[in-house]
Structures are given as structure tokens and as C-alpha cells.
Amino acid sequence: MQKTEEISRPIGVFDSGVGGVSTLRKLHEMLPNEDFLFYGDSKNAPYGSKSQEDVYLLSKDIVEYFKQKDVKAIVIACNTATSAAKERLTKEYPELPIIGIEPALKEAGDNNEQNILVMGTKLTMKLPKYQKMVNEYSDTRHIISLPSPGLAEYIESGMHDDEALKGLLQNLLASYANVPFDGVVLGCTHYPFVAEAIQSCFRSNIAIHTGYEGVANRLKKLLAGLGLSSNRRDEGSVSFDSSSHDSIQYYEKMFQTR
Ligand code: DGL
Secondary structure, eight states, X not given: OOHHHHHTSOEEEEESSTHHHHHXXXXXXXXXXXXXXXXXXXXXXXXXXXXXXXXXXXXXXXXXXXXXXXXSEXXXXXXXXXXXXXXXXXXXXXXXXXXXXXXXXXXXXXXXXXXXXXXXXXXXXXXXXXXXXXXXXXXXXXXXXXXXXXXXXXXHTTOOOHHHHHHHHHHHHGGGTTSOOSEEEEESTTGGXXXXXXXXXXXXXXXXXXXXHHHHHXXXXXHHHTTOOOOOXXXXXXXXXXXXXXXXXXXXXXXXXX
């Protein structure tokens, strides 16, 4: 393949559903000359209540789909799939650069936050990858891990009911109302779409971490290292696909939301 042809291939980005669109926005902003193809597995969402093996198999199907589309790299824009499947997929597809978003504990740590709340899916939090990360920081920080069932489902289904969201957050967070958190790590890519509602449950200047910058910087570095960065000057394209065709419009709408 000619070099120009090789580097002008798109980057595949996937999630269990609409959540990954929040990551995609940042990737497009930080790598504006790249083409992106987003795939949301909304038919099979949520991933967070499934087994590791099921999430691995679903993720593998998506990697196969991206291979058909001849992507030059893959970004797993799903903390759950990163924890459950990235290591195996990286071994199985050595020819394909794969990176994945992770709960931004490092960002919170670097920001010198002492009391940190991490919200994520049940599966992310029970897997060794996350446990190991928490252990690394636990000597010097106070970290509370809060599996947040229902939240990704609410966002995935269109976020139509503010009262339902309030109730959901109330249930999840009420017992932590008096903990003086310095920061909240949103360890699921769906949650940033309700970041304001989460923030309003705490004192006003609490830091919110999404992990976007980290994954966008890693992608930039990875492409540059492989000589695969786009060399065009105009803006790259962003296109959407889904296992549930009806969800594509929702992804497009959320991509435009700032
Ligand atoms: N958006 C996903 C994550 O980052 C998973 C949500 C779900 O499907 O449970 O973990």
C-alpha cells in the first residue's frame, strides 16, 4: 500500500452505545485532520452488567467489523470493554494498534486530589485491571469506587426524564453527601453526558475527570510513532454506525451537543 493511502485510512472508535460519542468529540477536536468511524453497539448495551467473556466476544465482533472497514487504529471508547477485552484483543490482532479509555485516576492523582470518588460500571470495577489501578493510588489517596447501575442505561435510552435522573443520582450518591471529595472520576463514557447533574450533587468546585485528554494524547502519540498521522490540512470526516440502526440519529445529535 502507498504511504498516503495507508495514513488516510479512518480510525475506528467504539462503545457499547452513545457514551463513546463523548470521547469521539474530544478525539475529533484534538486530531481534527483524521477521519473517524464510530460504532455503537446499542443493541447489546449495557455492557456493564454482562460477563467479561460476553463483553470480550462483542468487542471482538466490532474489531472484525473495523478490520473490514480497513481502519488504521482502534480506540475503545468504553471503560468496560477496555477492562474486559483490550489485553486479549491486542494479542489477537498484533497488526492493529488498539488503545482504550480508562478511568482517569491518574489525572485526579496528578491534580493532587486526596479524596476521589470513581463512578463506573459493575464489570469495570470488579475486574483486575481496575483493582490494580486503585491499589496503586490507595497508599496516598482515599478512593471510593461506586458502581453505578442504571446510569448508563438512562443515558443510552435518550435522557428524557430529569426527575428520574435526579432520583437515580440521589440513590447512588446520598450516602456520600458528607464526604469532602476533591474530585469525581467518570469511569464510564456515558456519564459525561450528565456531568452537570453529577456535579450539582457536590460542592460547586469539585473537579470532574473524564479521561478524554489521556486517550486522545495516547492516540496522537501512537499514530505519530507509527508514521500514520494524517497529513491532510482540511477537516477529517466523522461517520456513525450501530448494531441498532435507530440509534445513529441519537449519536449524531449527541456529537453536536456541546
Ligand atoms: N460506556 C461504557 C463504559 O465506558 C459502558 C456502559 C455500559 O454499556 O454499561 O464503561
